[in-house]
Amino acid sequence: MNLAKYLCYAAVGTLALASCKQGPPTSTKPGKYSSTTGLEYNTEQGMKVADYQGIPEGPGLVFIEGGRTVLGSSEEDVAMTRDNVERTVTIASFYMDEAEVANIHWLEYLHFVRKDSAEEFYQSALPDTTVWARELSFNDPYVDYYLRYPGFRYFPVVGVSWLQANDYCTWRTAKVNEKLAGEGDIEDGGGKKKGGGLFGKKKNADAPADAAVGAEGTGKSKIAIENGNTLPNYRLPTEAEWEYAAQALIGTQETGNENQENKRIYPWDGRQMRNPYGKKMGQFLANFKRGRGDYAGIAGSLNDGAMITEYVYAYPPNDYGLYNMSGNVNEWVQDIYRPLSFQDEEDLNPFRRNGFLDKAEGYDKKGYQSLIDDHVRVFKGGSWKDVAYWLSPGTRRFMAEDSATAAIGFRCAMINAGSNK
Incomplete structure (x- = not known):
């Protein structure tokens, strides 16, 4: 050799x-x-x-372990829409807020937007508090007090459109990553530290509007993804992620095999709406409308205890540790609405981002024969003013992305970057 x-x-x-x-x-x-x-x-x-110890902990988030599931409505399709037929899919692991975004969180958002951004954007970020006003109902006090009165701090924010919810996710990503990167400073291409507004500049502000969110390809300020010291984007969950998280079938998993003991109609076991166990036996498990004119029960023995919305941590969490995945408020998700999404979407991380395979031209909105176009978004979960049917995770409805009601809020989600577990 x-x-x-x-x-x-x-x-x-x-x-x-x-x-x-x-x-x-x-x-x-x-x-x-x-x-x-x-x-x-x-x-x-x-x-x-760079040194990397794994994805940093995101404030307010709960880990949702992904896997195989059957999406779709488990209840009788009383509306005969057939828009969520059962099918088997796989959802990758992700993170989701343990509770709905609350009034105090939105007020924090408004505080920083007013300080850092243009007045025009601040005005566009204000929730529509008039969603409480009804011609034949005395809900007028909520118009003035629901968002700002301290007693409602941890009630879910409402009057927020899908577009506003997305802007909040962008702002939250920037603020959390600025904190992780060091007291609100970010590094520009030359290694210098600088800050700046997010949505339109204040006078004399020199940072680009997209600087704080780490926009690629700008050649200006950004947070380097390669460093691994910042979080992926907060965003609205996809419809599939939301439904999977609401099912929380991890609680029905048999140890040591791939069998699940039962399919859930709601985020808890059984067909009933009441807690069948312990000291709270008989108490409702969600905030919903029990029947015509019955929102909470009778004085002295209130059951779900909420005539309108309720504390975001009220009622027992599901097996992922998520609160109010049924009831309290409906929640926006990312997807645009199409009735046949279940047959068009892929079976790994299904998501409908546009009218691909189901063009908006096929729906006669101009002729008032349809409400569907590329600007209507799905909302899920049921609310304080909905009957129990809408509390099943498989049910779905839609509304224009620039509209808001007193019964729709949202929570954020995030990918689980760099891991399948």
């Missing part, structure tokens, strides 16, 4: 021993050298590889 071959075999053996000793590289332990080129990281010529 010549010397060159001997040295080659010796080098391979050394690398093999090192590999056996240290194990294969991982995201959190990539090693000092590239496993394909042997070049050293973090040198003058080598690539910079």
Whole structure:
């Protein structure tokens, strides 16, 4: 054996021993050298590889372990829409807010928007509090007090359109990542620190509107994704994610196999709406309209206890630890509405972002024969003013993305970046 071959075999053996000793590289332990080129990281010529300990903890989020499920309505289709027929899909793991976004969170948003952004955007971010006003009902006090009175701080924000909810997600992403990156400062392309407004600049502000959200390709201020010290975007959940999280079938999983004991009609076991166990036996498990004219029960023995909305942490959470996935308020999701989404979407992370395969031209909105176009969005979950039928996760409705009501709120979600678990 010549010397060159001997040295080659010796080098391979050394690398093999090192590999056996240290194990294969991982995201959190990539090693000092590239496993394909042997070049050293973090040198003058080598690539910079930042320390990474996993995705940072996102405020307010709960981990939702993904998997296979059957989406679709489990209740009788009383409206005969046939717009959510059962089908098997797989949903990747993700994160979701444990509770609905509350009034105090929206007031915080308004505080920073007014401080950092243009007055025009501040005005557009204000919820429509007149959604409480009814010609034949005395709900007038809620118009003035529901959003701002301290007693309603942790009640779900309402009067918010789908478009406004998306803007909130963008702002929340920026604020959380600014904090993670260091007291609200972000790094520009030249390594300098700077801050700036999000939605339209104040006078004399020099940061671009998209700086704080880390927009790629601007050549200006951004947070480097490669550093791994910031969170992915907060966003509205897809309809499939929302429905999967509401089902919480992880609570019916048998240990050691892939069987589930039962399919749930609601986010809890059984067909009943009342708690069948313990000291709270007989208490309703959600905030909904029990019947015509009956929103809460009788004085001295109020059951669901809420004539309108309720504290976002009221009622027992489901098996993922999520509160009020049925009742209290309906919740916006990302998807545009189409009645045949169930047959068009893919079976891995299904999502309808536009009219692909089902064009808006097929719906006669101009002729008043349809309400469907590319600007109507799905909402889910039932609310304080809905009957029990709409509390089933498989039911779905839609409304224009720029509209708002006193019965629709939202919560945020986030991908589980870099992991399948």
